[in-house]
Amino acid sequence: MTALPSDAAGPRTRGLLHRVRDLEEALDRGGDRLPDDAVLDARRSLSAVRERLALGVDHTVVALVGGTGSGKSSLFNALSGLKFADVGARRPTTSTVTACTWGGADALLDWLGVAPDRRIERESALDGDTQVGLRGLVLLDLPDHDSVAQEHRAVVDRLLPMVDLLVWVVDPQKYADDALHTGYLRHLVGHEGSMLVVLNQVDTVPVGAQGSLLRDIARLLREDGLADVPVHAASATTGDGVPVLRAAIARAVAGRGQAERRAEAELG
Ligand SMILES: Nc1nc2c(ncn2[C@@H]2O[C@H](COP(=O)(O)OP(=O)(O)OP(=O)(O)O)[C@@H](O)[C@H]2O)c(=O)[nH]1
Ligand SMILES: [Mg+2]
Incomplete structure (x- = not known):
């Protein structure tokens, strides 16, 4: 049996590996009776x-993805409670994928192509209640998909199929951007269960205008064919909406990831 990296073989992985071994043994025993x-x-x-x-498959990969300056890195820091991702006034700021893991996941991060110096592990033992439910999370901060830097888009496009939950971060100025809707969201019809949208920087919108802004985003998503995608409002600056977003991510962590569903389907 292939040796597993020690951080990879949690209970879900071990359960599936047992099934693989059982099937391999069945083939060894009875294979000569099959074509x-x-x-x-x-x-x-x-x-x-x-x-x-x-x-x-014991990890859930969640990526913050969106246009430049929407606040992906700021939300990454707010969700992790760390100041690891670079936040800047210069656009674009993030050019390489940054990861925070709740529990080690080095083999997975190698596969995702995250550079060793862009990884940080959350010391969940120190965090009390706020990090409960995030064990197994691999949170990624991605470069901007609408970048003036061509290679940023290539990084985003390479990673999207490898992610279990896409968190599309939009801001009040650019949420209707065609690069987002035509370039990405419309291609994700059928994957509504693996994505959500966050309107970040909600602190910059007068309270009375927030409802209509959120309704407008929901309308655009319906036009994209993504009526069932949840939309959250948040501010990485004030922290508003961050606990609700964290809870939504925790639900994804508790559910089964894409890799696990695929492996199960294959074994079925
Ligand atoms: N008022 C306000 N400003 C925010 C918020 N989130 C981020 N910002 C600011 O918006 C700017 C961009 O934030 P980043 O987190 O670097 O955005 P990004 O999406 O990672 O940008 P790129 O890496 O260039 O794609 C920074 O000046 C942040 O301080 C927010 O919720 N409210
Ligand atoms: Mg960034």
Whole structure:
């Protein structure tokens, strides 16, 4: 059996690995009664599942994604309670993916292509209640998808399919941007369960105007074909809405991730 990186083999991974081993043993015992092609196919799928399981499925990868200056890095810091991501006035600020993990996930971060010096681990033991429910979370701060820097978009496009939950961070000025709706959101119809939208910088909007702004975002999402995507309001600066966002992320962590669902489907 392939040795697992020690941080990858949590209970979910181990359970799936047991099933892989059972199926491999069944093929060893009874494979000669099946057509060669079928056995080869089955062995190939099992080996692909094993490869993904080597990274572990006990983590949930959540990415903050959105246009430049919407506040992805600021929200990353607010959610993690750390000041690890660079927040700047210069646009764009973030050019490489930054990760915070609640529990180690080095093999997974290697796979995601996060540079070692852009990783930080949350010391959850020190945090009391605020971090409960986030164990297993890998939070990513991505570069801007609408960047003047071409390579930023390439980083975003490479990572999107690897993420379990996409948190689209929009701001009151640019939420209707075509690069977001036509370039990305409309291509994600069918993935409503794996995404949410956050209107950040809500502190800059008069209280009386916030409701209509949120309704306008919901309207645009309906036009994109994404009627069921939840929309949250938050301010990374004041902290408003951050606990609710953290709770939504905790629910995703408690649910099964994309890699786990895929492995299960394959084994089924
Ligand atoms: N008023 C207010 N300002 C915010 C908020 N969130 C972020 N900012 C400011 O907006 C600017 C951009 O924030 P960043 O967190 O760097 O934004 P980003 O989305 O990571 O930007 P890129 O890395 O360039 O894509 C900074 O000056 C922040 O201080 C917020 O909730 N309210
Ligand atoms: Mg940033």
